[in-house]
Amino acid sequence: MRTLKDDRDFFYAALSGSRVSIYQNGNLNDYGGTVERYSEVSIKIRGTYYIRSFYEFRIIS
Numbered sequence: 001m002r003t004l005k006d007d008r009d010f011f012y013a014a015l016s017g018s019r020v021s022i023y024q025n026g027n028l029n030d031y032g033g034t035v036e037r038y039s040e041v042s043i044k045i046r047g048t049y050y051i052r053s054f055y056e057f058r059i060i061s
Helices: 007-016
Strands: 002-004 020-024 027-033 035-038 042-045 048-051 056-059
Touching: 002 007, 007 035, 007 056, 020 042, 027 042
Parallel strands: none
Antiparallel strands: 002 056, 020 027, 020 056, 035 042, 042 048
8 A cells, every 4th residue: 555645646646547545534535546637735536626635545556
């Protein structure tokens, strides 16, 4: 399992098409999908925007 923390991580995940899961307070919030967009504030996965400071994003290898 790899936690995505910075723009470089999100760029890699988007480019490689890796499946990203969304966690909140250590609990799985959404099985997620691929990164469609990312900014300093939010990440778009499967049409839903997630605020970066509220969630943790992980790639399960």
